[in-house]
Amino acid sequence: MQSNVSIAGRDVIQIADFDAEQIRLILNTAVELKSVLKRSIKKLPSLRGKAIVNLFFEPSTRTRSSFELAGKYLGADVISINAATSSVVKGESVRDTLLTIESMAVDAMIIRHKSEGVPQFAANTVKPIVINAGDGCHAHPSQALLDLLTISQFKAPLDDIKGLKVVILGDILHSRVARSDITILKMFGADIHLAAPPTLLPRFVDPSVTIHATVEDAVKDADVVIVLRLQLERMQAGLIPSEDEYSRYFGLDARKLKLAKPDALVMHPGPQNNGLEIAFDVNYSEQSAIRAQVNNGLAVRMALLLLTLSGEREVL
Ligand code: CP
Numbered sequence: 001m002q003s004n005v006s007i008a009g010r011d012v013i014q015i016a017d018f019d020a021e022q023i024r025l026i027l028n029t030a031v032e033l034k035s036v037l038k039r040s041i042k043k044l045p046s047l048r049g050k051a052i053v054n055l056f057f058e059p060s061t062r063t064r065s066s067f068e069l070a071g072k073y074l075g076a077d078v079i080s081i082n083a084a085t086s087s088v089v090k091g092e093s094v095r096d097t098l099l100t101i102e103s104m105a106v107d108a109m110i111i112r113h114k115s116e117g118v119p120q121f122a123a124n125t126v127k128p129i130v131i132n133a134g135d136g137c138h139a140h141p142s143q144a145l146l147d148l149l150t151i152s153q154f155k156a157p158l159d160d161i162k163g164l165k166v167v168i169l170g171d172i173l174h175s176r177v178a179r180s181d182i183t184i185l186k187m188f189g190a191d192i193h194l195a196a197p198p199t200l201l202p203r204f205v206d207p208s209v210t211i212h213a214t215v216e217d218a219v220k221d222a223d224v225v226i227v228l229r230l231q232l233e234r235m236q237a238g239l240i241p242s243e244d245e246y247s248r249y250f251g252l253d254a255r256k257l258k259l260a261k262p263d264a265l266v267m268h269p270g271p272q273n274n275g276l277e278i279a280f281d282v283n284y285s286e287q288s289a290i291r292a293q294v295n296n297g298l299a300v301r302m303a304l305l306l307l308t309l310s311g312e313r314e315v316l
Contacts, residue, residue: 008311011123012131012304014139015183023184024158027149029303030296036073037299047076050107050309054080055097056133057088057113062270062294063133063142063301067110070301076107076309094118095125102126107309111135129308137174137234142304143269144180146297147226148188150289153296154265155223162189167218167260170228170250170277173200174235177269178228182206193218197250199239215249215256222260226267227252227278243276253279257287265289 005021015023036042052071056064064080071078081101083089088097094113101109109126111119112133119132134140151166152158166185172178172194185192186208193210194201195218205211212218219225230246240246257266266278266288274280283290 006311007307008309009129010308011119011129012141012308013120013123014132015141015144015180015187020187023145023148023187026145026300026303026307027152027158029307030145030149030299033302033306034295034299036302037295042073043075044073045075046306047071047074047309050076051105052076052078052108052110052305052309053101053104053106053128054078054110054133055083055101055112056080057083057094057111057118058134060112060133062297063112063140064110066294066298067131067133067142067301067305070298070305071108074302074306076305094121098122098126102128108305131304131308134176136176138176138179140176140180140269142297142301143177144184145304146293146300147177147181147267147269148184149296149300150267150293151185151190151224151265153292154289158188161185164190164223165193165221166190166224166226167193167195167222168226168228169195169215169218169252171200171230171235172196172205172228173202173239174231175228177226181226182209193222195219195250197240197246215252216259219252219256219260219264222264224265224267225252225257225260226269227272229269229271230273230277247276251275251277251279252282254281254285257282257285263287267293269293 005025007022068078068080106128108129110131110133111122113135116136116138119135123130168178195212195215268290
């Protein structure tokens with residue numbers, strides 16, 4: 001039976017704008033696209049004739065390169081603009097930058113910015129589809145989708161995520177990933193736990209989430225442990241006593257991980273501060289799904305571009 005669920009023509013600003021069926025559609029499409037990524041010739045004609053611009057006002061390795069490759073593997077023309085080498089450094093405003101790019105007949109803009117709300121502003125300002133690639137501490141929807149895909153790949157299918165114990169550790173306050181992950185995991189019924197120093201917790205946390213004072217308490221019997229990067233660039237002074245102390249009490253090392261289930265999955269959105277929030281041996285252990293997350297990120301971003309720009313479901 002043909003499903004009428006669609007996200008064709010939709011902007012992707014935050015997870016809360018989508019329902020569970022639309023998220024299932026994105027993840028199922030990503031799973032189909034993963035088989036394309038294993039082929040020697042990965043190029044599909046699905047988005048031939050479409051133009052996509054990556055507009056990154058903040059640094060990125062994973063998100064920017066995977067959106068760029070995702071568009072190229074689907075046959076679109078893709079360019080990436082790094083704000084540091086664009087006319088932004090000459091004083092051009094965000095609005096003028098958006099209007100300039102729009103005037104080049106583009107079909108989609110992928111936007112990352114340090115200020116919350118810039119992708120929504122773009123969606124209100126220009127006609128091309130806008131996909132939020134991370135805005136300040138607000139949202140990172142494609143990261144949440146790839147995290148859910150990774151959990152469904154290694155731990156439980158989407159229908160069985162209900163009750164799975166998922167722990168998020170570290171700098172929750174500055175984390176758009178934590179906010180987006182909590183929204184999507186709650187939608188599928190996961191049992192969500194947080195551990196962070198009180199100075200790195202937001203004032204308001206969803207009441208369904210359990211907060212722990214120690215990592216040891218939080219990770220006990222966990223199915224999944226998501227470690228967050230300590231975002232030193234967004235941090236005002238004095239939020240942690242020292243990096244050494246943070247690492248000792250809130251970093252995930254092999255001793256603390258042993259308290260989780262023996263097959264617990266370790267995830268991290270990257271980039272990792274090795275030896276600070278995550279120990280080297282945990283990062284590279286067999287329990288680590290960090291590289292699988294990157295591969296899933298490519299598939300999820302292909303699915304987002306395919307579904308928003310063409311509405312096509314069939315990819316094979
Ligand atoms: N997870 C993530 O957004 O990584 P990048 O900053 O490298 O894109």
